[in-house]
Amino acid sequence: xxxxxxxxxxxxxxxxxxxxxxxxxxxxxxxxxxxxxxxxxxxxxxxxxxxxxxxxxxxxxxxxxxxxxxxxxxxxxxxxxxxxxxxxxxxxxxxxxxxxxxxxxxxxxxxxxxx
Numbered sequence: 662x663x664x665x666x667x668x669x670x671x672x673x674x675x676x677x678x679x680x681x682x683x684x685x686x687x688x689x690x691x692x693x694x695x696x697x698x699x700x701x702x703x704x705x706x707x708x709x710x711x712x713x714x715x716x717x718x719x720x721x722x723x724x725x726x727x728x729x730x731x732x733x734x735x736x737x738x739x740x741x742x743x744x745x746x747x748x749x750x751x752x753x754x755x756x757x758x759x760x761x762x763x764x765x766x767x768x769x770x771x772x773x774x775x776x
Contacts, residue, residue, distance in 0.1 A: 662677070662678055662680065662723075662765075662767055662770075663676075663677055663678075663715065663720070663723060663731065663732055664676050664677070664678045664687075664754045664765065665674075665698055665713060665715070667700055667702075667711045667713065669702055669704070669709040669711075670702065671700050671701060671702045671711070672719065673698060673700050675692070675693055675698055675700065676689050676690075676691070676692045676693070677689070677690040677691050677692070677693070677722070677723050678690055680766070680767050682767065682768075686765075687765040693719060696716055696718045696719050696722065697716075697719075698713055698714060698715050698716070698719065699712075699713070699714040699716075700712070700713055704758070713774075717729060719750060720735075729775065730775070731775055731776060732774065732775065733751070733774070733775050734772045734773065734774055734775070735772070735773055735775060736767065736770035736771060736772055736773075737771070737773055738753060738754060738755045738757070738764070738769055738770050738771060739753065739754035739755070740752070740753045740754075740762070740764045742762065742764070754771075755769060755770070755771040756769065
């Protein structure tokens with residue numbers, strides 16, 4: 662799967678990972694070199710957010726030309742973690758079924774339509 666981690670400054674890590682279900686762990690397969698996601702951020706007085714655009718070339722690098730277009734579905738999950746605060750806190754868009762947040766579990770990814 663493609664793993665993208667971002668912060669409020671727009672800094673990001675992007676890599677392709679393999680999921681090893683036995684042990685619930687991931688391993689880095691490779692980092693992308695010639696193509697990268699487009700990341701931009703916004704801030705208000707109350708919050709911040711991130712816009713992410715993943716080029717089709719990145720998806721094709723991992724999965725081959727699988728014919729993704731508008732109306733296609735991809736699996737993903739979105740997470741927020743604040744593990745450098747006084748109290749660790751986490752949030753996710755889709756349900757994660759582990760006792761401790763594990764953000765690298767494809768079984769907890771959900772379908773989203775490409776618009």
